[in-house]
Amino acid sequence: MDSNIAGKVVVITGASSGLGEATARHLSALGATVVLGARRADRLHALADALIAAGGKALAVPTDVTDAAQVQRLVDTAVQTYGRIDVMLNNAGLMPHSPLDRRKIDDWNRTIDVNIKGVLYGIAAALPYMQAQQSGHIINVSSVAGHKVRAGGAVYSATKFAVRVISEGLRQEVKPYNIRTTVISPGAVDTELPGSITEPDIAQNMHEYYDRIAIPADAFARAVAFAMSQPDDVDVNEILFRPTRQES
Numbered sequence: 001m002d003s004n005i006a007g008k009v010v011v012i013t014g015a016s017s018g019l020g021e022a023t024a025r026h027l028s029a030l031g032a033t034v035v036l037g038a039r040r041a042d043r044l045h046a047l048a049d050a051l052i053a054a055g056g057k058a059l060a061v062p063t064d065v066t067d068a069a070q071v072q073r074l075v076d077t078a079v080q081t082y083g084r085i086d087v088m089l090n091n092a093g094l095m096p097h098s099p100l101d102r103r104k105i106d107d108w109n110r111t112i113d114v115n116i117k118g119v120l121y122g123i124a125a126a127l128p129y130m131q132a133q134q135s136g137h138i139i140n141v142s143s144v145a146g147h148k149v150r151a152g153g154a155v156y157s158a159t160k161f162a163v164r165v166i167s168e169g170l171r172q173e174v175k176p177y178n179i180r181t182t183v184i185s186p187g188a189v190d191t192e193l194p195g196s197i198t199e200p201d202i203a204q205n206m207h208e209y210y211d212r213i214a215i216p217a218d219a220f221a222r223a224v225a226f227a228m229s230q231p232d233d234v235d236v237n238e239i240l241f242r243p244t245r246q247e248s
């Protein structure tokens with residue numbers, strides 16, 4: 001059966017760990033070509049090497065998503081190397097939770113730069129190619145925190161609400177170009193994300209919470225594969241999932 005995944009060229013930001021890495025592994029095993037972006041070049045190259053050794057096609061392009069020119073270079077490199085871009089997975093993100101009265105302004109700026117601007121830069125880079133191709137799929141990563149806000153998570157939630165809003169606007173705008181859009185909102189998944197919290201007490205609480213309830217990252221990879229693998233005339237716009245044991 002045609003999975004609608006094999007042979008596709010998939011650009012993944014935040015591919016050096018967590019959800020992005022798991023998705024690269026899963027899609028590569030299903031026959032996709034993966035182009036990997038993130039800042040940690042050693043991790044990206046090791047992953048690309050492992051996927052190639054397993055018979056896949058993969059390319060590492062060290063990228064900081066807060067720099068629009070670097071994101072453009074990531075996507076340009078994918079198209080120059082493989083001739084097209086079928087999927088843009090805007091996944092890079094961080095979650096430095098803290099109450100607003102701790103005034104972590106550097107954290108707020110980084111979160112907005114990566115979680116919102118990084119997604120916009122990914123869209124800006126991929127869209128012209130997909131419009132010209134008259135095909136493509138842009139997948140953005142929100143969160144359960146993009147559906148509800150909790151104390152300590154205001155800025156992170158704001159960025160993840162923004163990703164949903166951007167995704168819905170994009171969905172409406174790309175109809176004439178046969179481009180699909182999906183926003184995926186995971187609950188707690190076992191990744192390095194709690195490591196982005198800069199306040200030690202909050203980091204410790206979050207690590208304990210994740211240790212208790214988080215599920216493996218391949219849950220997210222399967223959600224990406226589900227959206228990609230639909231027939232071209234089926235546009236899965238939203239997926240929200242949680243660990244079964246996650247209450248809120």
Ligand SMILES: NC(=O)c1ccc[n+]([C@@H]2O[C@H](COP(=O)([O-])OP(=O)(O)OC[C@H]3O[C@@H](n4cnc5c(N)ncnc54)[C@H](OP(=O)(O)O)[C@@H]3O)[C@@H](O)[C@H]2O)c1
Pocket residue numbers: 013014015016017018019020037038039040041063064065066091092093094095114141142143144185186187188189190191192193194196
């Ligand atoms: N894990 C969860 O429970 C969960 C739940 C809901 C949503 N999410 C979302 O899932 C996405 C992936 O996070 P994760 O859970 O997989 O966490 P993770 O393991 O910490 O991965 C985050 C990825 O983002 C990359 N990244 C961070 N800043 C970057 C930058 N400036 N430029 C390029 N890449 C950057 C990191 O790579 P480098 O450090 O190498 O750059 C890393 O590959 C995020 O958007 C997160 O908000 C996660």
